[in-house]
Structure formats: structure tokens, C-alpha cells
Amino acid sequence: MGEKRRHRAGQVSSGTRREVLQFAGSVALGGVLPSLAVRPAAATPATMQSAIAAVIGDAKLNAGRVKLEIPPLVENGNTVACAVVVESPMSASDYVKAIHVFNEKNPQPNVISVKLGPRAGRAAIATRIRLSDTQTVTAIAEMSDGSFWSHAVDVVITLGACLEDPL
Amino acid sequence: MARALIKVSPNPRRGEVIEIKTLISHEMETGFRHSTTGAAIPRDIITTFVATYNGEEIFSAQLFPAIAANPFITFYTIAKESGTLEFRWTGDNGYAASEQVKIAVE
Amino acid sequence: MKRAALVPSAFAFARATRRLAGPVRRLGAVAAAGTLSSLSLAADIPLNERRSSYEAMSAATKAMQDDDSANPATLWVLDGEALWRASAGAAGRACADCHGEASQSMRGVAARYPAYDAKRQTPVDLEGRINICRVEQQQAAALRLESKELLALTAYLARQSRGLPIESNDNRLAPSIEAGRQLFQRRQGQLNLACAHCHDDHWGEKLAGNAVPQGHPTGYPLYRLEWQGVGSLQRRLRNCMIGMRAESYAFGSPEFIALETYLMWRARGMPMESPAVRP
Numbered sequence: 001m002g003e004k005r006r007h008r009a010g011q012v013s014s015g016t017r018r019e020v021l022q023f024a025g026s027v028a029l030g031g032v033l034p035s036l037a038v039r040p041a042a043a044t045p046a047t048m049q050s051a052i053a054a055v056i057g058d059a060k061l062n063a064g065r066v067k068l069e070i071p072p073l074v075e076n077g078n079t080v081a082c083a084v085v086v087e088s089p090m091s092a093s094d095y096v097k098a099i100h101v102f103n104e105k106n107p108q109p110n111v112i113s114v115k116l117g118p119r120a121g122r123a124a125i126a127t128r129i130r131l132s133d134t135q136t137v138t139a140i141a142e143m144s145d146g147s148f149w150s151h152a153v154d155v156v157i158t159l160g161a162c163l164e165d166p167l
Numbered sequence: 168m169a170r171a172l173i174k175v176s177p178n179p180r181r182g183e184v185i186e187i188k189t190l191i192s193h194e195m196e197t198g199f200r201h202s203t204t205g206a207a208i209p210r211d212i213i214t215t216f217v218a219t220y221n222g223e224e225i226f227s228a229q230l231f232p233a234i235a236a237n238p239f240i241t242f243y244t245i246a247k248e249s250g251t252l253e254f255r256w257t258g259d260n261g262y263a264a265s266e267q268v269k270i271a272v273e
Numbered sequence: 274m275k276r277a278a279l280v281p282s283a284f285a286f287a288r289a290t291r292r293l294a295g296p297v298r299r300l301g302a303v304a305a306a307g308t309l310s311s312l313s314l315a316a317d318i319p320l321n322e323r324r325s326s327y328e329a330m331s332a333a334t335k336a337m338q339d340d341d342s343a344n345p346a347t348l349w350v351l352d353g354e355a356l357w358r359a360s361a362g363a364a365g366r367a368c369a370d371c372h373g374e375a376s377q378s379m380r381g382v383a384a385r386y387p388a389y390d391a392k393r394q395t396p397v398d399l400e401g402r403i404n405i406c407r408v409e410q411q412q413a414a415a416l417r418l419e420s421k422e423l424l425a426l427t428a429y430l431a432r433q434s435r436g437l438p439i440e441s442n443d444n445r446l447a448p449s450i451e452a453g454r455q456l457f458q459r460r461q462g463q464l465n466l467a468c469a470h471c472h473d474d475h476w477g478e479k480l481a482g483n484a485v486p487q488g489h490p491t492g493y494p495l496y497r498l499e500w501q502g503v504g505s506l507q508r509r510l511r512n513c514m515i516g517m518r519a520e521s522y523a524f525g526s527p528e529f530i531a532l533e534t535y536l537m538w539r540a541r542g543m544p545m546e547s548p549a550v551r552p
Contacts, residue, residue: 071333075483075552076498079235081333103233107199111233119225119245121184126241130197130233158482172351174342192348194501236501237345 045136048102051109052140055100056148061140066151068101068139077131077157082111086123086141086149090116096123098142105135131157171266173254179246181272187218187226188241191256191264197232213238213258221250230258246272318473318487323543326486326551334498338550346428346496346548349421349503353429356422362413368426371410375433383431384545385440387449387534396449396534399427400505401525418524424503428494431547439491439545441538453535456528462519483552488513489540490533492549503548506533 052061069083088096095118101111111129123141131137138152174188191213198210210232218226225244238256249272255265327335341347357375360367372378387398390405397405403426404415416423441450457468471480472488479485493506500508507529514521522528 071331073331075331075334078501079337079498081337083241106233107197108231108233110231112231113229114242115227116242117225119220119223119247120243121245122243124241124243125228126239128235128239130235170348172342172347188342190342190345190348192345237348239343239345 045104048104048109048138051102052100052138055113055140055142059146059148062147062149063151065149066099066139066141068137068151068153070137070153070155072154073156073158074131075158077133077159079128080131080155080157081126082129082137083126084124084139084141088123088141088143090118090120090123092118093144095120095144096141097144099123099125100140100142101129102138102140103129103131103135104138105133106131111137131155133157170264171254171256173252173266173268175252175268175270176246177269178271178273181246181248183246184243185246185270186241186243187252188239189216189218189254189266190237190239192237193256193258193262195230195232195234195236195238199232211259211262213256213262215255215257216240217255218242218244219253219255220244221248222253246270248272316473317539318476320542323489323540324476324487325489325491325543325546326484327492327546327549329484329486330550330552334550334552338492338546344496344548344550346494346503346550349425349428349494349496350432350548352421352425353427353432356426357429362407362411364410364412366411368406368411375429379430379433381434381437381440383427383434383547384437385443387446387530387537389443389445391445395527396446396530398530398533399430401530403427403430419505419508424494424505427505428503428548431494431545434545435547437545438542439537439540441534441541446534446538449531449534450538451535453531453533453538456532457535462514462517464517464519466517468513488536489543490536491540491543492546492551494547495549495551498550498552506536 065087067085069081069085071081074080082101084099084101086096086099088094090096096116098116099112099114101113102109103111112125112127114125116123129137134154134156136152136154138150140148140150142148170192172190176183176185179185193213194211195213196208196211198208198212200208202208212232212234213230216226216228216230216238217224226242228240230238244252249270252268252270253265254267255263257263327338330338337343337345354375357368357372360370369375383399386402387396388402389395390397390402400416400418400423403423407413408415416426457472460467468488471485476485476487490506493509494503495509496503497509507524510529510532511521511524522532
């Protein structure tokens with residue numbers, strides 16, 4: 001896609017005509033709307049795939065060995081418990097080198113990238129992440145033998161009914 | 168002001184796989200929000216977290232804006248020897264914080 | 274049903290309510306009826322039916338509250354402990370200099386606040402009491418309401434009451450409790466709803482995908498996932514009033530103190546959870 005896009009200050013970069021129209025529509029609603037009336041360019045399933053490709057190259061992505069533990073229904077997308085556990089002996093010759101988590105609808109596809117080694121004893125991490133919308137989250141483990149394994153989970157985000165103005 | 172909270176078993180057995188829980192105070196401003204006047208709020212996040220065990224790196228993480236405020240990270244290590252676990256967080260605008268915990272391994 | 278999320282604006286709330294079925298249409302009918310007396314509609318929840326909103330939370334959020342090393346509010350508690358021990362003001366005194374160890378001297382205090390101040394002849398809430406001490410005993414400036422420092426101190430103090438039952442048995446608080454009850458049962462805002470309509474009459478039912486809580490102040494100050502920070506009961510009330518499209522009272526106002534006093538009376542006997550975690 002060799003085309004260059006010129007960005008004026010305040011203009012959001014967006015790839016498709018539909019996104020440009022959505023952007024224009026939300027601005028037209030009026031300047032009094034607080035906060036997220038101006039939507040930044042969002043990740044898409046395609047952006048997530050290219051972020052994954054940046055990590056795995058053209059290696060094959062195997063299903064299995066990785067368990068992404070994330071609640072299927074979430075009360076607030078601001079803070080979502082997210083754990084990844086990978087089956088591995090974590091020995092000097094057979095261990096998990098890295099764990100990467102990706103999302104498909106936040107403004108950015110990367111969530112966290114973690115480096116491990118045999119000293120970990122257990123290939124497991126837990127953290128709390130932000131999810132902007134109902135979407136699929138993908139965890140990828142990179143093994144010491146160069147293989148990649150993944151697990152994807154669909155998460156539904158709900159939103160509290162009563163929202164406040166900024167303090 | 169307290170910035171970080173670490174939870175790890177202080178007296179593990181040698182060779183035991185121990186859980187390390189870390190929690191640090193930080194707003195993790197994503198850089199994708201706008202104020203009520205429409206001005207962009209610049210990104211201000213922790214970008215890197217590194218844990219060392221007697222100076223040797225045992226865990227590191229690259230954090231993105233999708234990590235929730237007050238980052239909470241749990242991971243594991245083998246209790247090899249007594250000594251010091253050191254944790255270091257670095258981020259945008261020259262942010263740096265560190266915390267140390269001593270463990271005594273039987 | 275898949276929902277778009279994280280657009281905290283009036284527009285989003287209006288859009289969300291248009292999609293709602295059942296409960297809100299019924300509430301709309303209640304609001305429109307007008308002729309129904311809001312006082313007779315809102316009966317107190319029977320004491321043995323009172324539930325903390327903790328019970329309606331997901332397992333992950335409950336786990337966040339139950340584990341001090343995972344509860345982000347613990348960071349505020351630790352800050353509060355540091356402030357408790359730090360000397361302040363022209364008098365160069367720390368809270369600890371007069372009050373000693375908070376785990377002993379402050380045990381049970383948050384569970385019975387707001388408390389009646391005989392000198393001022395009015396109820397004072399915990400934030401107010403801390404500021405009175407700062408100004409009069411430490412000769413320090415009062416802490417701004419909702420500031421990180423004041424939230425840290427109230428979180429630290431409230432933590433000392435965790436597990437203890439809320440107490441409200443001071444007769445001198447009766448006028449304030451009644452004033453708070455009137456505010457709780459008063460129709461207000463563009464939706465013309467009273468707090469009681471949701472929290473006394475329709476608790477447990479769903480509003481925009483979330484269960485309506487009974488609204489007990491058992492966990493304040495608390496870490497709200499929506500705020501990604503710790504906030505006071507008054508901030509949550511302000512949140513509710515704006516959500517109802519009503520003009521919120523100011524922080525520290527007599528209306529908020531009366532509401533706090535009423536809500537603590539309404540929750541009497543329920544155990545304190547502070548600092549809690551809520552969505």
C-alpha cells in the first residue's frame with residue numbers, strides 16, 4: 001500500500017471510507033460531548049494479524065498448549081483479569097521463551113509481551129488489561145524450539161448504566 | 168508515597184516454584200483519550216517491567232496502553248538461593264520506579 | 274447481545290436507555306405517573322433482605338477485593354498509613370502523635386461515621402473530621418475533598434473497620450437521617466426519578482446489563498473500575514445523580530452529609546468491606 005497519507009493536526013488517520021464517514025458523523029454531533037466523541041483509529045482483525053505476523057514471522061501458529069484465562073463476560077472493560085498458562089516442563093532444553101497477548105478492537109493490537117526462561121519454573125502470568133469493546137483476545141506462546149502456540153477467547157464487555165462527568 | 172506493592176513468600180524451600188505478585192500505582196494514560204475541550208491527552212504509561220534475582224534477570228515485560236491502570240503483574244520463579252529480588256518499572260516521560268524484596272531460602 | 278462500551282458521555286447513556294426493555298420502561302411509567310406518591314412506593318428493604326453489591330460482582334472482581342496484594346486500593350491504604358505517621362502543619366504533629374496506632378485507636382470509627390459533633394451541633398463525616406483535626410490540632414491546611422491525600426487517609430482509617438458492623442444508634446442523628454431519607458425518596462432530574470425507585474423498589478433487576486444494587490455504603494472509599502482509582506461515597510452519589518440527569522450536590526454539602534447519614538443508618542448492622550472494589 002505505498003500511498004502516503006497526509007495528516008493535518010487533529011485529523012485521525014483511518015483506512016476506509018466508512019471509518020472516515022463515522023469520524024465525520026461523530027464530530028458533527030457537537031463539541032459539547034465530552035471525551036471520546038473523536039474516535040482514534042481502531043485496531044481491526046487485520047491489524048491484529050499483522051501485529052501477530054511481526055512476532056511470529058511466517059512460522060506456523062499451532063493451537064493448544066496455551067490457555068488464555070479471561071472472563072467471557074466482563075463488568076467493566078477498564079480492568080479485565082487476564083491470565084495465560086502454558087504447558088511446558090520449563091527445563092533448560094524445553095521452555096517457553098515468550099508470551100504475547102493481542103486484541104482486535106482496541107486502538108492498538110498489542111497488550112503485553114513477556115520474556116521468560118527456565119528460571120521461571122512455571123510458564124504462567126496474570127495481569128489486568130483494558131478492552132474497549134466486545135472482541136477476541138489472542139495469546140501466543142513462543143517455545144525454545146522456535147514453535148508458536150496460541151489460544152483465542154471471545155470476551156463480551158458490558159458497561160455500567162450511570163456514567164459521571166469528569167471531576 | 169507508596170508506589171509499589173510486592174507479595175512473595177519470604178521463606179520458600181529451595182527449588183520451590185514461587186509466585187510473585189506485583190502492583191504499582193500508575194494511571195497508564197493511554198494517549199487515545201481527549202479532554203472535554205477536545206484536546207488530546209498525551210500518552211503516559213509504564214512501558215517496561217523487569218525483575219532480577221540477585222542481579223540476574225528472571226522476568227521482563229513490555230507493557231502497552233492496553234494494560235489497566237495500576238498495573239498488576241503476577242509471575243513465577245524458582246527459589247534458587249537467598250538474596251534480593253529487585254523490580255524495576257520504566258516508562259514515558261522518564262518514569263522510573265524500583266522496589267526490592269529479600270527472600271531467605273532454606 | 275454485544276454492546277459497545279467505554280464511551281462515557283451523556284449521548285451514550287441516552288443511547289443505552291433507548292435500547293432498554295422491561296425495567297427501565299417500567300421505571301419510565303413510574304416516573305410519568307407522577308400521581309403515585311413516591312413515599313408510599315418506596316418501602317425500606319427488610320433488614321434480613323439487605324445485600325452488599327459485593328455479592329453481584331463477578332468472581333474476578335470479588336477476587337480483586339478479597340486479596341489485599343491484588344486490590345489497587347491497598348496502594349491508597351499504604352499512602353494513608355504514611356500520612357498518618359507524617360508530621361504536618363505549624364504544630365508539627367502527626368496523627369499518630371495523638372492517636373497512636375490506628376489499628377487500635379481507629380478501630381470501629383469509620384463504621385459509625387458520619388457522627389454527631391456536639392460542639393458544631395451537626396453530623397460530620399470522616400473526611401470532615403480529618404480536616405477538622407488537621408486545621409485545629411495540626412494547624413495544617415484542610416485537604417481538598419476527593420484529593421488523593423484525603424482519600425488515602427480515609428481508606429487507611431476505613432480499613433481499620435473492615436469486618437465490623439455499621440453502627441447507627443445515636444438519637445442526635447435522627448433529624449439528619451430523616452433529611453437524608455427525604456432526599457433519597459425525592460424525585461429529581463430529567464428522568465424525575467428518586468434514588469428509592471431503583472435502589473429500594475427495583476434492586477436486583479437489570480439496568481443496561483448490570484444488576485441494580487441496593488446501594489449500601491459498606492465499602493467506601495472504594496476502587497471503582499470505572500474510575501480506575503479510589504473515590505468516596507460522595508463521588509459515587511454524584512455519579513448516580515449525573516446518571517439520573519440531575520444536578521449533583523457539591524462535595525461536602527449538607528445534602529451529601531444527610532444522605533451519607535441516612536445511607537449508613539439504612540445499612541446498619543451490615544459489615545464494613547472497605548476499601549472495596551466495584552465495577
